[in-house]
Amino acid sequence: MRTREVRLAGPDELVVVETELAEPGPGHVLVRNRWMALGAVMRTLLDGTGPLPGYRVGEPLFGKAVGEVIAGDGAPVGTLVSHGLGWREHAITERFEIVEPGAELRALSSGFVAYGALRAAGLRSGETVYVSSVAGAVGSTAARLAKALGAARVVGSAGTPEKVAALTAAFGYDEAFDRQTETRPADIDVAIDLVGEPPVAAMRPGGRIALVGALAQQLGGATPAPLDLLGVIGRGVTMVGLDLAAHRHLEPEYRTLAVDPPHSVVHGLDAAPDALRGLFAGRFTGLVVITLG
Ligand SMILES: NC(=O)c1ccc[n+]([C@@H]2O[C@H](COP(=O)([O-])OP(=O)(O)OC[C@H]3O[C@@H](n4cnc5c(N)ncnc54)[C@H](OP(=O)(O)O)[C@@H]3O)[C@@H](O)[C@H]2O)c1
The missing domain is CATH 3.40.50.720 (NAD(P)-binding Rossmann-like Domain)
Structure with missing residues (x-):
C-alpha cells in the first residue's frame, strides 16, 4: 500500500514523499491519520536548537495527530486514537491513546x-x-x-x-x-x-x-x-x-473541564509545509489543525 509523508530534505526544506507502507507488528495499530496539529515548538525541532530531539534530514517530521485504526491488533478497527506520528497520511504505532468521538480537537489541543x-x-x-x-x-x-x-x-x-x-x-x-x-x-x-x-x-x-x-x-x-x-x-x-x-497526574481533572481549543484549519498534507511557515510568521489564530482526509 502506498502512502505519503512530509520529510525534512535539508535545512528548512520540507518535501512531500510517496512511500510504501509497512505492515503493523504485534501490539501495533495502522492508523489513517485524519487531523494533525502544528506548533511553534516545530521551529526548534527543525533547527535543533531546543531541548527535545529534533527532526532528522531524510526522515518524516512528527507531531500530534488523531486518526482511525484501519488494521493491527493493538485496538479494534474503527477506533479513534491520538499519537505522536503526524506529518504522514498513515502511521504505525504502539503508543497511542483512545479518543472518544467528538473529542478529536481536544486530543490535539495544547x-x-x-x-x-x-x-x-x-x-x-x-x-x-x-x-x-x-x-x-x-x-x-x-x-x-x-x-x-x-x-x-x-x-x-x-x-x-x-x-x-x-x-x-x-x-x-x-x-x-x-x-x-x-x-x-x-x-x-x-x-x-x-x-x-x-x-x-x-x-x-x-x-x-x-x-x-x-x-x-x-x-x-x-x-x-x-x-x-x-x-x-x-x-x-x-x-x-x-x-x-511532572504534571501528568492532573490530566483527568483537566479533561473534566472539556475546553475546546480555538483553532484555524488548513486542508491537506500538501498545504502543511506552507502552513508551518505561516505559523512561524504569525499568520494564524489559535491551534493550527491540518486535515488529512
Ligand atoms: N513547556 C512545555 O511543556 C511546552 C509545551 C508546549 C508548548 N510550549 C511552548 O509554549 C509556547 C507557545 O506554544 P504554542 O504551541 O501556543 O505556540 P503557537 O500556537 O505556535 O503560537 C504561535 C504564536 O507565537 C506568536 N509569536 C510569533 N512571533 C512571536 C514573537 N517574536 N514574540 C512573541 N510571540 C510571537 C504568534 O502570535 P502573535 O501573532 O500575536 O505574535 C503566534 O500566535 C512555545 O514557546 C512552545 O514551545 C511549551
Whole structure:
C-alpha cells in the first residue's frame, strides 16, 4: 500500500514523499491519520536548537495527530486514537491513546500545557492572571482554564490589533493589549510566560511566574531577555519552569473541564509545509489543525 509523508530534505526544506507502507507488528495499530496539529515548538525541532530531539534530514517530521485504526491488533478497527506520528497520511504505532468521538480537537489541543502551567504556578481563587502572546495554541485556551480554576481577572497580549480583538471577543480574556505598542499590565498574581520575557515588574509581591515558552527567541530570533533579579528578590516572586511530565497526574481533572481549543484549519498534507511557515510568521489564530482526509 502506498502512502505519503512530509520529510525534512535539508535545512528548512520540507518535501512531500510517496512511500510504501509497512505492515503493523504485534501490539501495533495502522492508523489513517485524519487531523494533525502544528506548533511553534516545530521551529526548534527543525533547527535543533531546543531541548527535545529534533527532526532528522531524510526522515518524516512528527507531531500530534488523531486518526482511525484501519488494521493491527493493538485496538479494534474503527477506533479513534491520538499519537505522536503526524506529518504522514498513515502511521504505525504502539503508543497511542483512545479518543472518544467528538473529542478529536481536544486530543490535539495544547490546553493541558496552559492548565499545567496555571497549576504549577499555584493559581488561587480570586487572583489576577497574565498570559503573554496568547493568540497561539496554548494561550488561546488559557483564559477559560484560568477562570475554571477561580481566576478573577485574566489579561493577555498578542502581536496584532486583530488578534487582540479576538482575545476578549472569543477567547475569554477580560483585558487584552498589543505587545508591540503597549506596556505590560500591573498587579499580576500569576503570569504564564510563553514569550521568554518574565514580566517581573508587573507582579504583585509573592507573585508566581510559570516559564513555559520562549516565542521571542523561537520565532522572533531574539536573544534571551535579561532577568530582573533585583525585581524577583524585591517582590518575592517565585519562578517555575514548566516540566509537563511532572504534571501528568492532573490530566483527568483537566479533561473534566472539556475546553475546546480555538483553532484555524488548513486542508491537506500538501498545504502543511506552507502552513508551518505561516505559523512561524504569525499568520494564524489559535491551534493550527491540518486535515488529512
Ligand atoms: N513547556 C512545555 O511543556 C511546552 C509545551 C508546549 C508548548 N510550549 C511552548 O509554549 C509556547 C507557545 O506554544 P504554542 O504551541 O501556543 O505556540 P503557537 O500556537 O505556535 O503560537 C504561535 C504564536 O507565537 C506568536 N509569536 C510569533 N512571533 C512571536 C514573537 N517574536 N514574540 C512573541 N510571540 C510571537 C504568534 O502570535 P502573535 O501573532 O500575536 O505574535 C503566534 O500566535 C512555545 O514557546 C512552545 O514551545 C511549551
